Structures are given as structure tokens and as C-alpha cells.
Amino acid sequence: MHSVGGWVALAAIRHIGPRRGRFNDPGGVIEPNSVTLTSLGVFLLWFGWLGFNGGSMLAATESVPLIITNTIVGGVFGILSTLALTALRYGKPKALDILNGSLGGLVAVTASCDLTVPWMAAIIGFVGGLVVIYVIDLLEKFRLDDAVGAIPVHLGAGIWGTLAVALFVETPEHLSAIEFLGIQALGVLAVGLYVFPLSMLFFYVSGKLIKYRVSPQAEIIGLNIVEHDATTSTLDLIRQMSHQAKSGDFKKPVTVDHQTEAHHIATFYNAVLDRVNREEAEKDSALERLTWLAEHDPLTECLNRRTWHERLQTAIDTADPTATFGVAMLDIDHFKNVNDTHGHATGDAAIRHVVQHTTKVLLDIDATLGRLGGEEFGVFLDLHQTPLTQNEPYAAMEKVMKSLCVALETTPLKVGDKEISLTMSIGATIYQPGELPDTAISRADQALYVAKRNGRNQVQMTSSR
Known part of the structure; x- marks a missing residue:
């Protein structure tokens, strides 16, 4: 038998x-x-x-x-x-x-x-x-x-x-x-x-x-599912894992009834997901930090020279044809004396002090500030903004720049029980449609040189000529 x-x-x-x-x-x-x-x-x-x-x-x-x-x-x-x-x-x-x-x-x-x-x-x-x-x-x-x-x-x-x-x-x-x-x-x-x-x-x-013999699909899924529409905790788990594999979204853990054997698999799978997501978050955070450092000056948190220049180019390329941009170069007066007399730590504090008060003045204006190196900074802004339209562009630019000089001159840097007076010289110009950004920057830089030669703590405006 x-x-x-x-x-x-x-x-x-x-x-x-x-x-x-x-x-x-x-x-x-x-x-x-x-x-x-x-x-x-x-x-x-x-x-x-x-x-x-x-x-x-x-x-x-x-x-x-x-x-x-x-x-x-x-x-x-x-x-x-x-x-x-x-x-x-x-x-x-x-x-x-x-x-x-x-x-x-x-x-x-x-x-x-x-x-x-x-x-x-x-x-x-x-x-x-x-x-x-x-x-x-x-x-x-x-x-x-x-x-x-x-x-x-x-x-x-x-x-x-x-x-x-x-x-x-x-x-x-x-x-x-x-x-x-x-x-x-x-x-x-x-x-x-x-x-x-x-x-x-x-x-x-x-x-x-x-x-x-059943179909290959039925063999993989199981006859209890194909022929009887039954479901199991293991199948539910597989479906969730399959969805994650197809979508590429692994942020949410899978969920399975705690009373089933599949719960043990889901627990370990979720532990793997958690580890992967943590490492992914750490990697994203590190990448974000590296990107920030590549674009900013760590001391002042301003844009660095390269990024500031790129932002200026992008603003010009994407601006409305009627937009008018002002470009300015800023330099802290006698900054070497501050470093030599009070030390580099005070020099760093002075740079941060200048950025703080410059940013405060520009708070209501869509302006972009960048540290170009040492004690030198660059600023560009759209002169068709609502706060500036009451003056023609040249006068509006000059008014904003003078307010920067006044704000810094009237607010000395306090270091312990000492007060250190700081001033800045500014050269500014109006960007002319069709010219290269570097041309406007060079013109503002020349105006800055004139401001320093004429006694510092002042604004020198220059035309396109």
C-alpha cells in the first residue's frame, strides 16, 4: 500500500x-x-x-x-x-x-x-x-x-x-x-x-x-490568497515592504499586528529602517552644513565672494527688464589699527559688529550682503523696491549707503569697558543694462578708493562713465 x-x-x-x-x-x-x-x-x-x-x-x-x-x-x-x-x-x-x-x-x-x-x-x-x-x-x-x-x-x-x-x-x-x-x-x-x-x-x-500546476504568480503569492482571498500578517508585511521598494520612501516604519510571527520580522526591519534613516539624516545634515560653508563666511555668516558674485549674476539674469540695481563696495576704515591695537579677537568682533548694523539698516530692503575678503564687503539691491521708489535710482542708492555710514559711526563697538569707534568708506554705482557685473563692481571699487583718499567715512557715488 x-x-x-x-x-x-x-x-x-x-x-x-x-x-x-x-x-x-x-x-x-x-x-x-x-x-x-x-x-x-x-x-x-x-x-x-x-x-x-x-x-x-x-x-x-x-x-x-x-x-x-x-x-x-x-x-x-x-x-x-x-x-x-x-x-x-x-x-x-x-x-x-x-x-x-x-x-x-x-x-x-x-x-x-x-x-x-x-x-x-x-x-x-x-x-x-x-x-x-x-x-x-x-x-x-x-x-x-x-x-x-x-x-x-x-x-x-x-x-x-x-x-x-x-x-x-x-x-x-x-x-x-x-x-x-x-x-x-x-x-x-x-x-x-x-x-x-x-x-x-x-x-x-x-x-x-x-x-x-498553478500560475507562477499564484505560486509566489500563495493559493490561499489567489483562490480564497485570504490574507496573512506576512502578506501584509510583504505588501508594505514592496510599496516602499517601489516608491523609494523608507521614512515610515511598517506596521504589523503584535500578536503575529510577522511582527518579529517587522521589528527587525523597522530597526534597519531606523538606522538607515538616521544615517541618511546625518548625511543630509552634513551635506547641508558643507554646502552652507561653501557659500558663506563662517565668521559673519554672510555670503562669501564667489556666492555673492553668483547671486548678483543670477539677480541680473532673472530680473525684470525695467529693474535697476545698485552695487556698492564697503570697507572698514583703519581696520588694521584695530587689529594691531586690540588684537585679532577684537578685530573679529569689529567685523561682526559692522555686519550686524549693516544688516539692521538693510532689514526692510531686499539687499544682498557678502564678505568679499578681510574688512571688505559687497552689497547689491534692486532700486525699484517700494521703500526706494520715492527717489530716482542714483539718489536712492546714495541715501541707503549714507544711512549705513551713519548707523556704524553712531554705534561704537563695546569691548569690556572700552568703546571703539568704527567707520566705513563706501563706493557705489548703478548697474547699467547689458554690462557685465564685474564692470559695475570695478566701478564701485574705484569709487571706494576715491572715498578713502578723500578722508574716509563717506560715500562716493559714480556714474557709468
């Missing part, structure tokens, strides 16, 4: 083929969804086996206790043999092989459970467990995918159990031991030659009418 089922199973897996990734992917081992439920299934088989073997007598005879005992002994020694073999092979016992080994022991002892004694049942079950392991190896070698181990258990252990009858049961009077073994082997061969070809033919013909 077991051999028949095993031969049919072999024909079935030959027709259907291996599961996706079973032999193509590295490792290729497809673990069961739950070892606990698998163990429960084997336990239920054990329970049924006792009734099947014991009930085969069709009466509560005196041989039933021996049959049940031999059945249990065969299964237990199937466990022991597979436990020992897998521990030797892999360094630790493998639960799934041990479960199949126990069934192999039960199958092997079934044929002779009413004709042997327990020590014989122990040997038969022990070898039955080993046969299961080696048939599994044989299937792996020929790339035959038996998802539930039906062939190793029923065909492999079934053949061994059939042959074991001749080895452990008393030989009939009219036969020799060799003849008895030959008859059992002939029975194995006859069953194989009859059942296997017939099963292959059956699956070939019926396969033309019905599909024994």
Missing part, C-alpha cells in the same frame, strides 16, 4: 516539476511555514497509525497490544536514527528530517507489525529512518522536488518494510530465506512496474484536460 502511494507520488512530481527557486536559487531550501504545525500533523498521523495498524485485525484480539507496541517502537527508533544521522551530518539534529524519519519508521514496521517482536520492530524502524534520509538525498541529486517527503517515507521506507518481512518474519516451510526475500523483492518490482508507468500515463492524459 505504501509503495503504491510512493510510486504515484513520484510520477506526480515528475509531471508537475519542482517549485520555483527550489533548485535554481542558491540554497534552494524551502522551509515550511510552521514547524510547530508540521509537528502537530505528524503527531496526528501517529495517532491514526495506531488505530490503522491495531484495527487491521478487525477484532480486539490478543495480538493487538503487540501490534500497537511494535508500531510505537518502529516510529520511535525511526526518530532515533534520523536524529543521530542529522546530528552527525550537520552538527545538530534537523527537526523536519526527524519528523519524516519517525513516519519512515512507522511505514517500515507496518508490514510486519503483527509478526515481529519489539526488538525486531526497533531494527526495522531504525533502518526505515535512515532510508528516508538517503532517499531524500537521492531526490536532491536528481532534482526531484518532493514538498512533503511522501516518496522517502512511503516509497523508500515502504520498500524496506516489504523486504524486512523476509528478514525478520519466520520463513514459510516450503521456501528458503533467499526465496522468501526474492518473492518480496519481486512484489516490490511488480508494484513499481505496474503503478509508476500507469501513473505517468494518467498524469500525462489528464494533464491535457486540467492544469496540475
Whole structure:
């Protein structure tokens, strides 16, 4: 009976083929969804086996206790043999092989459970467990995918159990031991030659009418989802992870019911996400800081020379054709004396003081201030702004620049109990449409030179000529 089922199973897996990734992917081992439920299934088989073997007598005879005992002994020694073999092979016992080994022991002892004694049942079950392991190896070698181990258990252990009858049961009077073994082997061969070809033919013909294999998509998703619209916590987790992979947005953690096994996976996945997001935030922050440092002067937090010049060019390029820009160069008067007399720390404080009061004056005006180097600064502004339109551009620019000089002159720098008077010289001009920004900057710079030559602490305006 077991051999028949095993031969049919072999024909079935030959027709259907291996599961996706079973032999193509590295490792290729497809673990069961739950070892606990698998163990429960084997336990239920054990329970049924006792009734099947014991009930085969069709009466509560005196041989039933021996049959049940031999059945249990065969299964237990199937466990022991597979436990020992897998521990030797892999360094630790493998639960799934041990479960199949126990069934192999039960199958092997079934044929002779009413004709042997327990020590014989122990040997038969022990070898039955080993046969299961080696048939599994044989299937792996020929790339035959038996998802539930039906062939190793029923065909492999079934053949061994059939042959074991001749080895452990008393030989009939009219036969020799060799003849008895030959008859059992002939029975194995006859069953194989009859059942296997017939099963292959059956699956070939019926396969033309019905599909024994589901679609690749259904195989990946699972039949409980495709055919019954069921859902699981694992599927919910996969869907969330798949959405994140497609969208590229990993900022939100995945959520799974805490009472499910998938929660453990989600917890570790979220820990990875958290680490990645933290590192990404740190990288963005560092990049933002580096970008800021590349564009600004660290001491004053003004734009540096390069960035200020780029902003001026961009403002001119994107401005309305009617826009008028004022460009000015600012220089702190006698700044070297401040450094030499009071020290560089006071010099730095003086530069920050100038920026602070310059920024305050320009607060209501859309002006861009930059530190061009040392004690020199640049300013450009759109003179068509509402606060400046009451004067023509030239006068408006001059008025703003003079207010910068007054603000600084009337607010000395306080260092401890000392007050240090600071003034600035300014050269300013009006940008002319069509000229290069550097031309206007050079013109303002020349005006600055005139302001310093004429006594400093003043504003010198220059035209386009």
C-alpha cells in the first residue's frame, strides 16, 4: 500500500516539476511555514497509525497490544536514527528530517507489525529512518522536488518494510530465506512496474484536460490568497515592504499586528529602517552644513565672494527688464589699527559688529550682503523696491549707503569697558543694462578708493562713465 502511494507520488512530481527557486536559487531550501504545525500533523498521523495498524485485525484480539507496541517502537527508533544521522551530518539534529524519519519508521514496521517482536520492530524502524534520509538525498541529486517527503517515507521506507518481512518474519516451510526475500523483492518490482508507468500515463492524459500546476504568480503569492482571498500578517508585511521598494520612501516604519510571527520580522526591519534613516539624516545634515560653508563666511555668516558674485549674476539674469540695481563696495576704515591695537579677537568682533548694523539698516530692503575678503564687503539691491521708489535710482542708492555710514559711526563697538569707534568708506554705482557685473563692481571699487583718499567715512557715488 505504501509503495503504491510512493510510486504515484513520484510520477506526480515528475509531471508537475519542482517549485520555483527550489533548485535554481542558491540554497534552494524551502522551509515550511510552521514547524510547530508540521509537528502537530505528524503527531496526528501517529495517532491514526495506531488505530490503522491495531484495527487491521478487525477484532480486539490478543495480538493487538503487540501490534500497537511494535508500531510505537518502529516510529520511535525511526526518530532515533534520523536524529543521530542529522546530528552527525550537520552538527545538530534537523527537526523536519526527524519528523519524516519517525513516519519512515512507522511505514517500515507496518508490514510486519503483527509478526515481529519489539526488538525486531526497533531494527526495522531504525533502518526505515535512515532510508528516508538517503532517499531524500537521492531526490536532491536528481532534482526531484518532493514538498512533503511522501516518496522517502512511503516509497523508500515502504520498500524496506516489504523486504524486512523476509528478514525478520519466520520463513514459510516450503521456501528458503533467499526465496522468501526474492518473492518480496519481486512484489516490490511488480508494484513499481505496474503503478509508476500507469501513473505517468494518467498524469500525462489528464494533464491535457486540467492544469496540475498553478500560475507562477499564484505560486509566489500563495493559493490561499489567489483562490480564497485570504490574507496573512506576512502578506501584509510583504505588501508594505514592496510599496516602499517601489516608491523609494523608507521614512515610515511598517506596521504589523503584535500578536503575529510577522511582527518579529517587522521589528527587525523597522530597526534597519531606523538606522538607515538616521544615517541618511546625518548625511543630509552634513551635506547641508558643507554646502552652507561653501557659500558663506563662517565668521559673519554672510555670503562669501564667489556666492555673492553668483547671486548678483543670477539677480541680473532673472530680473525684470525695467529693474535697476545698485552695487556698492564697503570697507572698514583703519581696520588694521584695530587689529594691531586690540588684537585679532577684537578685530573679529569689529567685523561682526559692522555686519550686524549693516544688516539692521538693510532689514526692510531686499539687499544682498557678502564678505568679499578681510574688512571688505559687497552689497547689491534692486532700486525699484517700494521703500526706494520715492527717489530716482542714483539718489536712492546714495541715501541707503549714507544711512549705513551713519548707523556704524553712531554705534561704537563695546569691548569690556572700552568703546571703539568704527567707520566705513563706501563706493557705489548703478548697474547699467547689458554690462557685465564685474564692470559695475570695478566701478564701485574705484569709487571706494576715491572715498578713502578723500578722508574716509563717506560715500562716493559714480556714474557709468
